[in-house]
Amino acid sequence: MGLSIEGRLVTGRTLRKTERELHFNRELFVGQRILNFGCGGSNISNEIRKAQVNAELVVDFDMHFDPSNRIRKFLTYPLHEILEGTEMLTDQDSRIHRTSVAIRRRLGNIQNRTFVQGDGRNLPFEDNAFDTAIAPWSTYQIPTEAKRQVFKELLRVSKATFFFPIGGDDFDILQQLAKDNGYEIIYSGSHLNKDLKINSIEDYDAFRDSYTENQRVQRPSSNPTSVIKLGSKILGARVEGNLVIMRRKLASQ
Ligand SMILES: C[S@@+](CC[C@H](N)C(=O)[O-])C[C@H]1O[C@@H](n2cnc3c(N)ncnc32)[C@H](O)[C@@H]1O
Numbered sequence: 001m002g003l004s005i006e007g008r009l010v011t012g013r014t015l016r017k018t019e020r021e022l023h024f025n026r027e028l029f030v031g032q033r034i035l036n037f038g039c040g041g042s043n044i045s046n047e048i049r050k051a052q053v054n055a056e057l058v059v060d061f062d063m064h065f066d067p068s069n070r071i072r073k074f075l076t077y078p079l080h081e082i083l084e085g086t087e088m089l090t091d092q093d094s095r096i097h098r099t100s101v102a103i104r105r106r107l108g109n110i111q112n113r114t115f116v117q118g119d120g121r122n123l124p125f126e127d128n129a130f131d132t133a134i135a136p137w138s139t140y141q142i143p144t145e146a147k148r149q150v151f152k153e154l155l156r157v158s159k160a161t162f163f164f165p166i167g168g169d170d171f172d173i174l175q176q177l178a179k180d181n182g183y184e185i186i187y188s189g190s191h192l193n194k195d196l197k198i199n200s201i202e203d204y205d206a207f208r209d210s211y212t213e214n215q216r217v218q219r220p221s222s223n224p225t226s227v228i229k230l231g232s233k234i235l236g237a238r239v240e241g242n243l244v245i246m247r248r249k250l251a252s253q
Helices: 015-022 046-048 068-072 074-089 095-107 143-156 168-181 202-212 227-234
Strands: 033-037 059-061 116-117 128-137 158-166 183-189 242-248
Touching: 015 046, 015 128, 015 158, 015 242, 033 046, 033 143, 046 059, 074 095, 128 143, 128 168, 143 158, 143 168, 158 168, 168 227, 183 202
Parallel strands: 033 059, 033 128, 059 116, 128 158
Antiparallel strands: 158 242, 183 242
């Protein structure tokens, strides 16, 4: 079995950086229910609130418990570890467990974060619970054998999903899921495309109708999931893998 990096590399991009990489504008979120999948230390639910973008709901979701604790509050890391240990050993409904969680959220200054812990293989949300899901720098960590399941779950719970970065094999799975589940691929290509901007839900159709399918949807030429390629990304080299934007087909299509 190869080296699994699932959940091991945790970063925390800002909302601004995520908007730039995924080519949407926060205005897209107005009135919407949003899932930030594999949020790591990115605190988009709080940033959206602070920016007074009137989203209906923004959920930061990750397999770890509030990973932003670890990134932002490294000075209190040992205390977080003790509290995390306490929570592992106590019943979720017990007073000590709840007190420990409350202390940890206060230490991490994340009381206002809308966070749900769980595994992408089995998302604890209903079908269509979200208008938009974003999965920046998270699905590349999913082991190959679980990719299809996680992608399927993301498409199940959301009407539109932004994935980045996506390699050739991932793309093949997404393309098949799109066919089987009534999705369309609005875009699959470089995240440096200057002509792509999704600022409102009308922009999906506007972008799709401005280009032929061959121009908009390209299969990535490589699989950017190896640690070496990611290493080159961390060192500032070219990002491999596509930005893929998918949307559930409208009833009229
Ligand atoms: C590199 S971080 C990216 C964080 C953030 N999205 C960003 O752009 O900075 C990847 C995150 O994906 C999460 N992750 C990986 N596999 C997951 C899974 N199966 N379910 C939920 N979260 C997962 C990891 O725990 C980690 O916090």
